[in-house]
Amino acid sequence: MKHRFLESVEGQGLAPALRRPEGGLPSPCSACAVRHLTICGGLTLDEMQHLAAIVSSVELYPGQSLFQEGDPAAHAYSVTAGTVKIYKLLPDGRCQVTGFLFPGDFLGLADNDSYAYGAEAVNHAVLCSYPRRKFEALLERFPDMERRLLNMANHELAVAQEQMLLLGRKTAKERVASFLLMLSQGAARRGQREDPVFVPMSRSDIGDYLGLTTETVSRTFTQLRKAKLISLEPGGRIALADKDALVQLAEGA
Amino acid sequence: MKHRFLESVEGQGLAPALRRPEGGLPSPCSACAVRHLTICGGLTLDEMQHLAAIVSSVELYPGQSLFQEGDPAAHAYSVTAGTVKIYKLLPDGRCQVTGFLFPGDFLGLADNDSYAYGAEAVNHAVLCSYPRRKFEALLERFPDMERRLLNMANHELAVAQEQMLLLGRKTAKERVASFLLMLSQGAARRGQREDPVFVPMSRSDIGDYLGLTTETVSRTFTQLRKAKLISLEPGGRIALADKDALVQLAEGA
DNA sequence: CGGGAAGTTGAAGAGCGTCAAAAGTAGTGG
DNA sequence: CCACTACTTTTGACGCTCTTCAACTTCCCG
Numbered sequence: 354m355k356h357r358f359l360e361s362v363e364g365q366g367l368a369p370a371l372r373r374p375e376g377g378l379p380s381p382c383s384a385c386a387v388r389h390l391t392i393c394g395g396l397t398l399d400e401m402q403h404l405a406a407i408v409s410s411v412e413l414y415p416g417q418s419l420f421q422e423g424d425p426a427a428h429a430y431s432v433t434a435g436t437v438k439i440y441k442l443l444p445d446g447r448c449q450v451t452g453f454l455f456p457g458d459f460l461g462l463a464d465n466d467s468y469a470y471g472a473e474a475v476n477h478a479v480l481c482s483y484p485r486r487k488f489e490a491l492l493e494r495f496p497d498m499e500r501r502l503l504n505m506a507n508h509e510l511a512v513a514q515e516q517m518l519l520l521g522r523k524t525a526k527e528r529v530a531s532f533l534l535m536l537s538q539g540a541a542r543r544g545q546r547e548d549p550v551f552v553p554m555s556r557s558d559i560g561d562y563l564g565l566t567t568e569t570v571s572r573t574f575t576q577l578r579k580a581k582l583i584s585l586e587p588g589g590r591i592a593l594a595d596k597d598a599l600v601q602l603a604e605g606a
Numbered sequence: 607m608k609h610r611f612l613e614s615v616e617g618q619g620l621a622p623a624l625r626r627p628e629g630g631l632p633s634p635c636s637a638c639a640v641r642h643l644t645i646c647g648g649l650t651l652d653e654m655q656h657l658a659a660i661v662s663s664v665e666l667y668p669g670q671s672l673f674q675e676g677d678p679a680a681h682a683y684s685v686t687a688g689t690v691k692i693y694k695l696l697p698d699g700r701c702q703v704t705g706f707l708f709p710g711d712f713l714g715l716a717d718n719d720s721y722a723y724g725a726e727a728v729n730h731a732v733l734c735s736y737p738r739r740k741f742e743a744l745l746e747r748f749p750d751m752e753r754r755l756l757n758m759a760n761h762e763l764a765v766a767q768e769q770m771l772l773l774g775r776k777t778a779k780e781r782v783a784s785f786l787l788m789l790s791q792g793a794a795r796r797g798q799r800e801d802p803v804f805v806p807m808s809r810s811d812i813g814d815y816l817g818l819t820t821e822t823v824s825r826t827f828t829q830l831r832k833a834k835l836i837s838l839e840p841g842g843r844i845a846l847a848d849k850d851a852l853v854q855l856a857e858g859a
Numbered sequence: 860c861g862g863g864a865a866g867t868t869g870a871a872g873a874g875c876g877t878c879a880a881a882a883g884t885a886g887t888g889g
Numbered sequence: 890c891c892a893c894t895a896c897t898t899t900t901g902a903c904g905c906t907c908t909t910c911a912a913c914t915t916c917c918c919g
Contacts, residue, residue, distance in 0.1 A: 441771045443858035449771040464761040469768075496749040499756060506759040508717040513766035515722075518694045518702040520773035521817030525875070556898065564774030566876060571899055605696035778907070809866060819908060824867055 361418035390457025409482045413474035421471040429461035435478025450562035520564045528563040529573045530602040549590040614671035643710025662735040666727035674724040682714035688731025703815040729806045773817045781816040782826045783855040802843040
């Protein structure tokens with residue numbers, strides 16, 4: 354049932370219920386529980402009202418596509434709940450997941466007019482959607498929003514470089530250890546449980562993120578489990594039984 | 607002669623001649639031949655004068671380090687001549703080159719206060735240097751400079767994702783083909799020769815960029831040469847003898 | 860012309876991928 | 890409530906690509 358939702362939200366087959374304008378409501382953003390994590394954190398009341406005027410809410414079900422690589426970049430998004438993966442494909446189907454996005458993460462500012470990657474929900478996810486033209490107009494008007502976005506982009510660049518180091522130079526064990534620690538750190542930053550860390554994505558998604566196959570990911574989890582560095586718990590949770598050893602592994606020592 | 611210059615320019619051992627303030631000169635930037643490629647392209651006269659007031663020039667010799675990962679991020683730079691590599695290291699010496707920078711490229715806007723990567727000259731290179739605090743103050747004053755920087759950052763993010771696809775999912779042949787085409791495209795963008803493309807970096811640097819060993823890079827060049835897709839010319843130039851086939855290869859078809 | 864670094868080539872081996880099958884898990888319907 | 894189905898995960902056996910180690914060649918620059 355991987356593709357119960359074949360249509361992407363930005364495709365022609367958008368169900369009306371999926372994109373709800375929220376502009377009419379009394380300031381949906383001021384009630385937003387994850388605002389401090391997002392682009393909307395630290396905005397003035399004025400800025401937030403302008404943003405709230407153009408925002409819609411998008412709901413995605415597991416496996417549902419938000420947009421595909423090459424689609425015209427009509428919207429920018431901010432994840433408010435759930436997990437979204439962004440990925441690039443080769444013509445023969447090889448897939449590289451370039452990032453997992455969690456509440457607070459921003460996506461959709463392409464440098465030309467089409468998305469440079471596809472985006473798909475890992476589990477049930479909710480996003481704020483901004484028409485790109487209007488969003489960019491707001492950026493011109495509110496430079497400190499732009500500064501916040503620049504800082505987020507710089508941070509993502511640093512993360513991307515770390516990922517290149519992982520993909521280019523780390524072994525399978527080092528990659529998996531790094532991945533678990535990243536997930537854990539990210540959860541901590543968002544105020545979620547960091548030790549039995551929640552791993553919502555499939556082995557296949559993890560493989561596509563780490564440049565490995567499903568089988569190698571699975572085998573590596575088994576190795577780490579037998580070495581008592583981790584333990585697999587029900588509900589997709591993984592306990593970091595020996596965090597120090599994991600850190601050592603991840604850093605390549 | 608890899609390490610004739612052990613000191614990095616930002617280290618304590620900076621030779622005085624290497625960093626020359628140019629603020630006193632009559633607008634060094636207005637005479638800059640590569641301005642249209644850089645952050646300085648499309649600035650107003652006012653903006654350019656403010657930028658010129660804080661700029662210095664830095665000259666690097668082959669193999670010389672500009673700064674290392676973890677150094678306090680004191681300056682931002684713009685490459686005006688030559689080639690610079692940026693890289694990350696693992697404690698045991700494994701190296702991942704995360705980018706080669708050419709005239710027009712910008713570096714040094716770290717998201718915290720230290721550089722997240724090292725930078726080193728591949729060949730004789732010249733950079734414009736801006737004290738980071740002053741540069742950021744200028745950004746606050748001139749939002750369109752910030753917008754230009756945001757666009758550059760977004761572009762670099764797209765490039766980084768392409769590189770993750772390469773590192774995670776492409777074969778050695780595909781990586782080398784992709785690399786040569788990227789170099790060629792970049793040269794074209796800067797108005798340099800794109801067909802016998804100039805390859806200033808060593809096999810070892812290329813390997814560290816593509817997640818391969820020197821030997822594999824060398825072997826792959828030989829393969830491509832024997833298959834008549836490329837031909838190695840003197841002076842570090844490579845002719846793309848069968849560009850269509852290279853494109854096919856690079857895209858993984 | 861000589862010495863040292865960079866590049867090329869060869870042989871052997873390791874790590875991860877591929878193919879295949881078994882075990883576990885979840886959702887569905889009688 | 891349990892059986893049925895479909896998918897995900899795990900495990901095994903084998904093979905291939907790339908790495909490792911080593912020797913040789915070419916290219917610079919003094």
